[in-house]
Amino acid sequence: MEIKTNYTVISPLLGEVKWESSPDDFLLSTQLGFLDFLEKDWKDQFKEVRQGFTALSILWKNPEAQMTFQRQFQKFKIKPKELSTQIWEIPVCYAPEYGYDLGALAVARRLTVNELIVLHSSVTYRLHFFGFLPGFPYLNGLPRQLHTPRKSIPDRTVDAGSVAIGGSQTGIYPQESPGGWHIIGRSPVRLFDLLKEPPVFASPGDRWKFESIDPDTMDKMLITPPFPRKR
Amino acid sequence: MSKELAIATVLKTGPGSSIQGLGRIGQAKYGIPLSGALDMKSFEWVNHILQNEVFNAAMEISQPGFQIKFDSNTSVAIAGAQALIRLNGDELEGINLISIRANDVLEIGAFLSGARLYLGVRYGFKSPKILGSRSFYAGLTEDSFLSKGAKIKYFTESNPNSELNAKPKWSTDWFQTEEILVYPGPDFHLLNENLREKLFSESFRISPQSNRMGVQLLELLENELPELPTNPVFPGTVQLTSGGKIVILLRDAQVTGGYPRILQLPEESQWIMAQKWPGNKLLFKLKKP
Numbered sequence: 306m307e308i309k310t311n312y313t314v315i316s317p318l319l320g321e322v323k324w325e326s327s328p329d330d331f332l333l334s335t336q337l338g339f340l341d342f343l344e345k346d347w348k349d350q351f352k353e354v355r356q357g358f359t360a361l362s363i364l365w366k367n368p369e370a371q372m373t374f375q376r377q378f379q380k381f382k383i384k385p386k387e388l389s390t391q392i393w394e395i396p397v398c399y400a401p402e403y404g405y406d407l408g409a410l411a412v413a414r415r416l417t418v419n420e421l422i423v424l425h426s427s428v429t430y431r432l433h434f435f436g437f438l439p440g441f442p443y444l445n446g447l448p449r450q451l452h453t454p455r456k457s458i459p460d461r462t463v464d465a466g467s468v469a470i471g472g473s474q475t476g477i478y479p480q481e482s483p484g485g486w487h488i489i490g491r492s493p494v495r496l497f498d499l500l501k502e503p504p505v506f507a508s509p510g511d512r513w514k515f516e517s518i519d520p521d522t523m524d525k526m527l528i529t530p531p532f533p534r535k536r
Numbered sequence: 537m538s539k540e541l542a543i544a545t546v547l548k549t550g551p552g553s554s555i556q557g558l559g560r561i562g563q564a565k566y567g568i569p570l571s572g573a574l575d576m577k578s579f580e581w582v583n584h585i586l587q588n589e590v591f592n593a594a595m596e597i598s599q600p601g602f603q604i605k606f607d608s609n610t611s612v613a614i615a616g617a618q619a620l621i622r623l624n625g626d627e628l629e630g631i632n633l634i635s636i637r638a639n640d641v642l643e644i645g646a647f648l649s650g651a652r653l654y655l656g657v658r659y660g661f662k663s664p665k666i667l668g669s670r671s672f673y674a675g676l677t678e679d680s681f682l683s684k685g686a687k688i689k690y691f692t693e694s695n696p697n698s699e700l701n702a703k704p705k706w707s708t709d710w711f712q713t714e715e716i717l718v719y720p721g722p723d724f725h726l727l728n729e730n731l732r733e734k735l736f737s738e739s740f741r742i743s744p745q746s747n748r749m750g751v752q753l754l755e756l757l758e759n760e761l762p763e764l765p766t767n768p769v770f771p772g773t774v775q776l777t778s779g780g781k782i783v784i785l786l787r788d789a790q791v792t793g794g795y796p797r798i799l800q801l802p803e804e805s806q807w808i809m810a811q812k813w814p815g816n817k818l819l820f821k822l823k824k825p
Contacts, residue, residue: 315720328765359765443766
């Protein structure tokens with residue numbers, strides 16, 4: 306199986322590889338395969354590649370490099386990359402003092418708060434890429450019953466560590482920021498650490514599983530943030 | 537060559553000024569924005585006339601009423617916005633390469649044209665390097681903006697250039713234009729004829745809700761475009777929100793976004809945007825890549 310793909314020149318230095326598919330594991334493995342190919346064969350030609358759910362955008366060093374790439378594009382043979390088997394356990398406290406939108410969201414989704422928590426923490430999510438803020442994970446795999454449009458008026462500030470639902474996605478705010486997602490809990494894990502190289506612990510393709518913790522455990526973990534456990 | 541560290545102290549500053557360099561290229565995979573000077577053309581000129589390295593960091597000053605004191609000899613260069621410049625109270629007319637003696641106070645007064653002024657120093661300002669760059673960015677560097685009393689390190693120049701207080705040629709004509717050259721963005725095809733017509737025939741004004749992350753436009757472009765899967769954006773990407781807001785992303789913008797990416801400004805157009813004030817008018821002029 307292969308997904309239809311094309312390359313669009315956006316500006317003399319910028320272009321985009323786009324796949325006509327919805328984000329899923331197969332598309333991700335194709336994308337990661339393409340990233341490996343770029344790193345291997347074109348690394349000295351581009352300044353940066355950015356990854357999204359259905360595209361890879363390439364910022365080229367010069368227009369000639371982009372033209373050469375575009376001419377050869379249809380001939381590239383890309384081997385999908387096997388997705389990682391790594392699962393990270395991410396502790397989350399779903400208490401109302403942290404997940405202040407839990408009640409309203411449960412009502413909107415016709416669930417009890419407990420059902421909502423169980424649904425959110427029972428599945429594993431696939432990390433596709435980091436975006437929005439340094440270390441903000443784009444996770445795929447939110448159960449359909451929890452899909453919820455973003456807030457029409459974003460919150461002025463969302464606390465660092467807040468676990469949230471927006472559209473068909475779930476994620477964690479690595480730092481305090483304005484935000485339009487529904488806040489359902491908080492994780493004591495440090496998602497982005499400037500002093501580490503790389504500053505994030507997970508890689509695209511890894512899976513994340515949220516583990517519900519009680520407020521007492523949370524209090525302790527907030528004092529000494531744990532490193533997420535590998536399963 | 538032995539160089540000694542000296543200190544420049546910010547005595548006065550308006551909001552929004554910072555230290556910027558080339559930015560953090562290659563770290564978008566961790567969600568880290570590019571950052572760096574908004575008007576790269578003026579920034580590069582400052583380093584050029586100081587005979588600095590291209591990556592040496594400079595101050596990006598975005599408000600009049602800036603005062604800085606240098607505790608040791610050096611040379612500074614100024615480019616970008618044109619402003620009234622005073623050295624120890626004396627006006628320096630048209631001079632943009634200035635020799636500085638210990639305890640000199642340099643002042644940036646009213647802006648005559650342009651919105652961002654670059655103040656560079658020989659060998660560059662040495663604010664802490666975070667993830668390979670000295671460019672300020674909230675959440676990464678300790679400071680997001682320059683504040684009153686801030687002390688920034690630089691290397692003193694024992695033997696400043698004698699040809700200083702010169703007037704190297706620097707024109708600001710290039711940013712006086714209202715016309716902004718743009719390319720179709722990756723989601724341009726979603727715009728119908730009517731929206732395209734409006735986008736390229738009407739003029740738009742810059743909203744006060746603009747900063748280093750992006751410039752918002754006052755006039756809305758009502759649309760029924762769908763929300764899309766989150767995909768890459770770059771400085772210069774123009775997003776159209778469901779509410780009709782047009783946002784031109786600049787160098788501190790996030791690396792991905794979910795709004796349709798209708799246009800893309802090439803670098804040259806981004807430099808022009810950096811020199812615009814809220815209320816300024818602009819006209820998009822479409823160019824095929």
